[in-house]
Amino acid sequence: MTQTTPVSSRRQRNALVKAAVDFVTRAMVDGSYRTFLPLRRLADDYPNACFERRGAQHRTNVFCSNDYLGMSNHERVVAAARAALDEQGLGSGGSRNISGTSLYHVELEAELAALHGKESALVFNSGYVANDEALGVIGKLMPELVVLSDGKNHRSLIEGIRKSGLRKIVFEHNSIPDLEAKLGALPAEAPKLIVLESIYSMDGHFGPLEEVCRLKHRHNAMIFLDETHGVGVYGRTGAGVADSMGLAHEIDVIQGGFGKAHGATGGYVAGDAFLVDAIRLMAPGFIFTTSLPPLVLAAALASVRHLKQSNVERERLFANVSLLKDELRRHRLPVMDSPSHIVPVLIGDSFRCKSVSDALLREHGFYVQPINWPSVQRGQERLRVIVSSAHAERDIRAFALALARCMAAAS
Template identity: 45%
Template sequence: MQALSHLAQDIASAKEQGRYRTYLNLERRAETAPQAVLHAADGPREIIVWCSNDYLSLSHHPTVIDAVADAVRGVGLGTGGARSISGTSTFHEDLEAELASLYRKERALLFSTGFAANDTTLSVLGRRIPGLVIFSDELNHASIIQGVRNSGAQKRIFRHNDTGHLRKLLEETDPDVPKLVAFESLYSMEGDFSPIREIVDIAEEFGALTYLDEIHSVGIYGEEGSGYAEEQGVRDRITVFQGGFGKGLGGAGGYIAGPASVIDSVRTFAAPFVFSTSAPAPLVAGALSALRLVRHDSTQRDLPRARASELKEGLAARGIPVISRDSHVVPVLVGDPHRNKEVSALLLGDHGIYVQPVNAPTVPEGTERLRVTPTSRHTAEDVQVFVEALDTVWSAAGLPRSR
């Protein structure tokens, strides 16, 4: 059919531009992570994964696994439908109460994914607050971008982490209209933190609400592991927090925490929430277990930060360019989509190291990169092996060095 031929042409164009996505068939094993088994056409092969968001390896933690297994045996798998139809499990209520306590907010609400949390919440806020203007960082996650778009609200895009530009846009906006500043604490593709204190100061000066995505900071930063806002001492000044369990907490799903009026509006008016089957209770039980672990024990979060520091030092010594040295996420700049895929393929084929290449449109053209993420289960020796392998591949690919 002619209509389907357009799709084929789009795919061919994506391949030519180096934007076609491929996925490895991995068998992850709790006992040996970050090692995994790659199932390929030439048979299974042991590799080591360097691009997982399971920063604290909590998906493998015996306490979390036991919590999930106990819940499965106790209540089964699914919840039987949406919370508005089949009721709310006690696991959901307990986790929402824990999140509200952690963020010092009146209420919290769970979603099946972090993407849904951002999209749904921002959509509701834009549609239910008359005249709302949303100020959004230009490098915000796709879920925030979609939420702002779906909200129908006016939007103002400020340059990444540019507080001067944010201030200028706020000054140019009618002082009487409601405003909301949406941003992230840690931009996972850049590996950099937002100037969170300055943004909050400016937002308060202009009477704007703040909406902070902490999804890549949860579990890693702050005394209780709530994220970077806590570490910077501004947790109590954020209006709405968004986070999730699929990164530092080792599971899946998303959440928001904020004023009761916000939470109640979302659970009342958001069709994606009202009509979606709730997350399986055992998954929620695992998230609750992981959250309590990081909240009351800081030892786990020190490990990926230590490994990331060693990794950045090793790459700097070899002149391999890193986009940012801020955080536990280490984005290595390649700058070309095809060479980015080449470096990833050489690491996998020659060294048994898996790092997924990140190309446009996920990142801007010309900034294609490897997003490297040490976890609590990587060792100092693993870091040395990785640095030596990338150094060899970098030379083989003829890529420039930064020194």
């Protein structure tokens, strides 16, 4: 017997689909429509990968991966993942609360707490979830708290603050005078939380941590720091930017992830034991989901431990970053001011940005994903160029020359 959808239900669904069509059409018209390039990463040849075009396989050299240190292919990391897979199988079998906590969780969380000099740490399924859930819980624990949030904070921080229900004051990006003025306008006895990043992923800027720590004491505030792009890359043991500056003890809650320098996936927060325990007990995005599988945790643990002992990967990365910046400037390309390992090249138009990216891939075999709105403001479209420790000097020089040619052609 054939079932029919009621007319009113069809109308609602048609209205929903029409709204989706209108949105997608607007994105295509204004240049913010996103396309993805399906890649087959090559474990024995990173940062090269393969992709398919018109039925044929092509190779590309990837210049936009967050796998900064090539740890996703490191022999120790891969071996740890394989051993965990052979021993424990693929899935975790449940949520952290119901059979899904493995010994790897326990070991990894202890390792992270020690890495950051904190009492405790908690692993989440992603860095986004770690920010979103931790901030949400902080708001429930201390509803009178006032949040001061950097104007260029990551979406996960913005959504976490929104979820918290706390009063939010946005200060100008990296502006200590603006932050100080807004702190000073609040009652001295009001509890305050400054939320910022150690490295801003679209611009490559460092957060002004020394000055923020001084303001913390002057205005009786706390600090929540996103170290997603700093952990693994900065500090003698890979503990991040704050640690490299001798400021880790000043940070009340540190958030990090395994999906960048550590070459795995997942995120975490570290801080006081009772606070971390409260997040564990209260965060719905932690409680009501299947936990990370053992092989991912084993890989992350092996990567964290290796980068605590080895500076080889970091030294190679920074040498390559220096060469990349020199080559881009030698070709007089509009490199944005970035003191970190993230190197944005300003294009300023979404269609031109995609055109340059397409030409790099099609004509020269280099892949850099265009960065358009809403990741950056309109008029600030860019190529976020990221070199890894595994890139060869000849490829970096060839990439800079190819980019110069593609940008000249697209102008």
